[in-house]
Amino acid sequence: QSVLTQPPSVSAAPGQKVTISCSGSGSNIGNNYVSWYQQLPGTAPKLLIYDNDKRPSGIPDRFSGSKSGTSATLGIAGLQTGDEADYYCAAWDNSLNSGVVFGGGTKLAVL
Amino acid sequence: QITLKESGPTVVKPTQTLTLTCSFSGFSVLTIGEGVGWVRQPPGKALEWLGFIFWDDDKRYRPFLKNRLAITKGTSRHQVVLTMTNVEPADTATYFCAHRRTGDAFDVWGPGTLVTVSS
Numbered sequence: 217q218s219v220l221t222q223p224p225s226v227s228a229a230p231g232q233k234v235t236i237s238c239s240g241s242g243s244n245i246g247n248n249y250v251s252w253y254q255q256l257p258g259t260a261p262k263l264l265i266y267d268n269d270k271r272p273s274g275i276p277d278r279f280s281g282s283k284s285g286t287s288a289t290l291g292i293a294g295l296q297t298g299d300e301a302d303y304y305c306a307a308w309d310n311s312l313n314s315g316v317v318f319g320g321g322t323k324l325a326v327l
Numbered sequence: 328q329i330t331l332k333e334s335g336p337t338v339v340k341p342t343q344t345l346t347l348t349c350s351f352s353g354f355s356v357l358t359i360g361e362g363v364g365w366v367r368q369p370p371g372k373a374l375e376w377l378g379f380i381f382w383d384d385d386k387r388y389r390p391f392l393k394n395r396l397a398i399t400k401g402t403s404r405h406q407v408v409l410t411m412t413n414v415e416p417a418d419t420a421t422y423f424c425a426h427r428r429t430g431d432a433f434d435v436w437g438p439g440t441l442v443t444v445s446s
Binding site: 266 | 364366373374375376378379387388389390391423428429430431432433434435436437438439
């Protein structure tokens with residue numbers, strides 16, 4: 217059971233937009249930055265979004281991040297078949313069991 | 328350009344100690360502000376943060392593994408070492424090291440190394 221809650225899967229057609237939610241609490245998302253990662257099959261995770269809504273250089277603006285209260289959202293526009301991957305959110309947690317917490321991951325299918 | 332790579336045994340017996348080395352280039356773990364983290368991923372499961380080490384030797388560990396984990400700087404300013412004692416089959420996972428940027432995000436990852444705990 218992950219501290220951050222993500223839907224197990226989402227799907228959309230090529231060219232469409234999809235959003236992936238990440239729900240937490242005041243001890244993590246509510247008071248800390250959220251980051252998002254893309255993990256293609258058999259590869260290491262890749263940073264897509266940091267500090268809630270910033271993209272590292274080289275990440276296309278099709279990827280966007282937002283945060284409101286204790287939830288965060290990753291948006292992917294103009295879906296491509298190459299976007300099929302697992303997506304993870306993460307944030308620092310300030311509770312007694314402090315540390316970086318990840319979501320359970322969301323598998324994106326581009327149908 | 329920052330790159331990282333993990334190295335160590337692929338198979339470890341239960342109760343033994345696992346030692347993994349993260350070798351990197353493009354930054355020094357002695358430079359103010361720098362940090363390296365470890366993350367693992369059991370087969371078919373989600374990512375799981377293990378810990379950080381920072382330029383000033385400050386360390387943070389996953390609470391439930393705190394008594395079994397140690398992250399130290401290696402023999403050079405371009406190495407970090409993860410040690411996990413008393414391993415068990417549940418520790419079977421791909422272990423990644425990653426460069427930590429501000430906001431506790433990992434902006435560059437190593438390719439990962441699969442460690443199997445089995446007798």
